[in-house]
Amino acid sequence: xxxxxxxxxxxxxxxxxxxxxxxxxxxxxxxxxxxxxxxxxxxxxxxxxxxxxxxxxxxxxxxxxxxxxxxxxxxxxxxxxxxxxxxxxxxxxxxxxxxxxxxxxxxxxxxxxxxxxxxxxxxxxxxxxxxxxxxxxxx
Amino acid sequence: xxxxxxxxxxxxxxxxxxxxxxxxxxxxxxxxxxxxxxxxxxxxxxxxxxxxxxxxxxxxxxxxxxxxxxxxxxxxxxxxxxxxxxxxxxxxxxxxxxxxxxxxxxxxxxxxxxxxxxxxxxxxxxxxxxxxxxxxxxxxxxxxxxxxxxxxxxxxxxxxxxxxxxxxxxxxxxxxxxxxxxxxxxxxxxxxxxxxxxxxxxxxxxxxxxxxxxxxxxxxxxxxxxxxxxxxxxxxxxxxxxxxxxxxxxxxxxxxxxxxxxxxxxxxxxxxxxxxxxxxxxxxxxxxxxxxxxxxxxxxxxxxxxxxxxxxxxxxxxxxxxxxxxxxxxxxxxxxxxxxxxxxxxxxxxxxxxxxxxxxxxxxxxxxxxxxxxxxxxxxxxxxxxxxxxxxxxxxxxxxxxxxxxxxxxxxxxxxxxxxxxxxxxxxxxxxxxxxxxxxxxxxxxxxxxxxxxxxxxxxxxxxxxxxxxxxxxxxxxxxxxxxxxxxxxxxxxxxxxxxxxxxxxxxxxxxxxxxxxxxxxxxxxxxxxxxxxxxxxxxxxxxxxxxxxxxxxxxxxxxxxxxxxxxxxxxxxxxxxxxxxxxxxxxxxxxxxxxxxxxxxxxxxxxxxxxxxxxxxxxxxxxxxxxxxxxxxxxxxxxxxxxxxxxxxxxxxxxxxxxxxxxxxxxxxxxxxxxxxxxxxxxxxxxxxxxxxxxxxxxxxxxxxxxxxxxxxxxxxxxxxxxxxxxxxxxxxxxxxxxxxxxxxxxxxxxxxxx
Numbered sequence: 001x002x003x004x005x006x007x008x009x010x011x012x013x014x015x016x017x018x019x020x021x022x023x024x025x026x027x028x029x030x031x032x033x034x035x036x037x038x039x040x041x042x043x044x045x046x047x048x049x050x051x052x053x054x055x056x057x058x059x060x061x062x063x064x065x066x067x068x069x070x071x072x073x074x075x076x077x078x079x080x081x082x083x084x085x086x087x088x089x090x091x092x093x094x095x096x097x098x099x100x101x102x103x104x105x106x107x108x109x110x111x112x113x114x115x116x117x118x119x120x121x122x123x124x125x126x127x128x129x130x131x132x133x134x135x136x137x138x139x
Numbered sequence: 140x141x142x143x144x145x146x147x148x149x150x151x152x153x154x155x156x157x158x159x160x161x162x163x164x165x166x167x168x169x170x171x172x173x174x175x176x177x178x179x180x181x182x183x184x185x186x187x188x189x190x191x192x193x194x195x196x197x198x199x200x201x202x203x204x205x206x207x208x209x210x211x212x213x214x215x216x217x218x219x220x221x222x223x224x225x226x227x228x229x230x231x232x233x234x235x236x237x238x239x240x241x242x243x244x245x246x247x248x249x250x251x252x253x254x255x256x257x258x259x260x261x262x263x264x265x266x267x268x269x270x271x272x273x274x275x276x277x278x279x280x281x282x283x284x285x286x287x288x289x290x291x292x293x294x295x296x297x298x299x300x301x302x303x304x305x306x307x308x309x310x311x312x313x314x315x316x317x318x319x320x321x322x323x324x325x326x327x328x329x330x331x332x333x334x335x336x337x338x339x340x341x342x343x344x345x346x347x348x349x350x351x352x353x354x355x356x357x358x359x360x361x362x363x364x365x366x367x368x369x370x371x372x373x374x375x376x377x378x379x380x381x382x383x384x385x386x387x388x389x390x391x392x393x394x395x396x397x398x399x400x401x402x403x404x405x406x407x408x409x410x411x412x413x414x415x416x417x418x419x420x421x422x423x424x425x426x427x428x429x430x431x432x433x434x435x436x437x438x439x440x441x442x443x444x445x446x447x448x449x450x451x452x453x454x455x456x457x458x459x460x461x462x463x464x465x466x467x468x469x470x471x472x473x474x475x476x477x478x479x480x481x482x483x484x485x486x487x488x489x490x491x492x493x494x495x496x497x498x499x500x501x502x503x504x505x506x507x508x509x510x511x512x513x514x515x516x517x518x519x520x521x522x523x524x525x526x527x528x529x530x531x532x533x534x535x536x537x538x539x540x541x542x543x544x545x546x547x548x549x550x551x552x553x554x555x556x557x558x559x560x561x562x563x564x565x566x567x568x569x570x571x572x573x574x575x576x577x578x579x580x581x582x583x584x585x586x587x588x589x590x591x592x593x594x595x596x597x598x599x600x601x602x603x604x605x606x607x608x609x610x611x612x613x614x615x616x617x618x619x620x621x622x623x624x625x626x627x628x629x630x631x632x633x634x635x636x637x638x639x640x641x642x643x644x645x646x647x648x649x650x651x652x653x654x655x656x657x658x659x660x661x662x663x664x665x666x667x668x669x670x671x672x673x674x675x676x677x678x679x680x681x682x683x684x685x686x687x688x689x690x691x692x693x694x695x696x697x698x699x700x701x702x703x704x705x706x707x708x709x710x711x712x713x714x715x716x717x718x719x720x721x722x723x724x725x726x727x728x729x730x731x732x733x734x735x736x737x738x739x740x741x742x743x744x745x746x747x748x749x750x751x752x753x754x755x756x757x758x759x760x761x762x763x764x765x766x767x768x769x770x771x772x773x774x775x776x777x778x779x780x781x782x783x784x785x786x787x788x789x790x791x792x793x794x795x796x797x798x799x800x801x802x803x804x805x806x807x808x809x810x811x812x813x814x815x816x817x818x819x820x821x822x823x824x825x826x827x828x829x830x831x832x833x834x835x836x837x838x839x840x841x842x843x844x845x846x847x848x849x850x851x852x853x854x855x856x857x858x859x860x861x862x863x864x865x866x867x868x869x870x871x872x873x874x875x876x877x878x879x880x881x882x883x884x885x886x887x888x889x890x891x892x893x894x895x
Contacts, residue, residue: 009644009657018642029638031631034618041359041613046397046643054643061661062246063471063648065213069387069435070646073394081357084392085350091385093377118391124212125384132205132373134382 003056021045048074075115102126157484164452171415174459179417183256196255204373209383213433219251232263235272238669254425269461274499277468278660279649282500283311284543285507289517293322295329296583302333303559305510309545311651316346323347325604327360333559339632340652359614363399371423374414387434397640401438407446424463437648442477451482473649475506481520512588569620696868703741711750712889719770719883722790726765731785733798734876743801744823759834773881776873782806791841
């Protein structure tokens, strides 16, 4: 079901449906729950579903590029922090020494994390970097 | 003989003004010094074939650099581009300032425009039109503001206290950075805790190295990121150690962690980095902004930013900063509109710079304002700083413009600072990070800046910071520590901010938190369509803006006069002798006093006792062997009429008129009321010796002499701003006692000679 601006803000219109990674809903994440040790940082992580809902809202109010960013974000939710930082590093100028390194990262995103949009985005970067001679020594 | 000189002294005076510390650069497009246009700027143009943008502003697809590529693929809305690019730029410029053309219509068109087209359109607007268009085009209706919270020692106690203070002033976002980069984690915890004191909802960022910043966000301490910089030329971008794709990937990474972010760009950065391609500042910034929209970030921090001081050296530079902000909001990006790096030493240029933004409103008027003192600002001083924050509060009141801030009573500030310092100290103790002493804490609570503190030093902070990082302490640990030590409200507040990232509501364009609720361009869109629409200061908000400190009212004036009443009673008595007679002797000089003189009002605006003032004048007249009478008039409170009435009663034809506030006149019987002999209108700077001289001159006129008029020297004090509110209130007391046709009363003055 696609969300619209009428659903916004989700935390107010449907707090029970807003959950963290482990399924704990907003109203359950209370200070007492934290003090009882029932809340971890993982419970405070956004879900791909919430990002998709925000993407729907963004599209509904005429912000398609913002929606696409949320959708790329949704694909990265499950990607471990270290790998995210590794790919970010690789995308910086001169870090990858060849197009293949980026293509390989894209493949991992696609195959391991089903991050199709991200994979295509990295491939587009690889193609651009090759065209613009960015696989050069920088430091 | 006055020697001949080689310069007009006025220029020497000007040399001493702070303005002359500002350096100005010549327009020189070939070397990148041009604000709005350069011969190297391309003409707007677009080619679309088979679903591809095959040319962009005169560059063919195979010649695209990284930025062209990114803009062509991710920014240009091909369904709109042909229509938008075919429009006459002057027509679109007029639409921008036409209140009848809705924002959405213009936003849709911008999405089909190239950087050169956007720049060409806004270049047609003058500064006033840019400000107006900005007000109409900004995404969110309600304006907001951002503060810098840093200090020269990276002292976490002070950060917490200053964060709490900034929150209380109403800043919607606070931003910190460090003197020593490894102190990032300590800064983050300190500001997160301080920002949770008093209320919840202020978003917080810790500007540090890209990867570190994301890690700190992951640990839950920060709630947004802003310093994701982009540049308008390819070489600047790679020297900035990124590409549009790496930055867009970072944007997606922030979204994936539920953390709000915006990019940063601004005029002058390419020029500072040495790769400007001889293009104008505005064109390069238009590229940055199209890029950001293409990346899908919700907003931008632009308007010069670190390049603002350089931009302000160039002709039209300040107008350019406004124009680039306009392009940002026209593209539908949230705009944190600069006004941060201090671009001038001239306070006049500071005030002029901020005013259009204050009255137009902005998502974040400053990005940010220095809530701390200049020397404590680790970003560099801001346009407006802790020193000048009250000036800004008054500007809000002057223009009834909501600049996002609310005056903060001193007692409340102290209370919050105490609470914040205790809270961060408790967290540090609870987590075994540090045990701040009572003296450290107290020195911070009352400190204006870090020069006043005896607290943690950068090296101490490094140990704290590295421990937070290495032990993997997260916001959950901090929330627990706060609650355990009795800071339950702060624990709730902090938890609420972290919970924002679950729904992602605050990832939408221009989101901030007000009164515990999300306010963004989605649920608070700018709907300006002329007077009566868009953001309006509500009556409730207007009263908040008005509530600055030390405001004078009649009660306050009467209270301070009442303090003087007893004091004067010891020095003088006024004995009413009944109706005043016309004097016939030529040695008779009359001093006419006003209705409230000595009865309701007791001191001049300069603070002199009326008994001393009268005494000085009487002595001086009598010293010339003349007789002085005092007459109270109640038919008028006006100095001229007091003086003339006194002169007409005086046998010598010479009278003095004096009001309780000290304004005095020497008058002569046959003159027109406002054509007196000498006027002493600047009571606040009129000293007793002037009143004595006034008496002496009145006596001299009575003796038929032509004395040198008394000149009360003034040095250009803004007398009106200092005294007129008080004067008007005092004068109303005088006029309130007047009575039409009341007869003059002879008054015997008994000076007791009491010494104090």
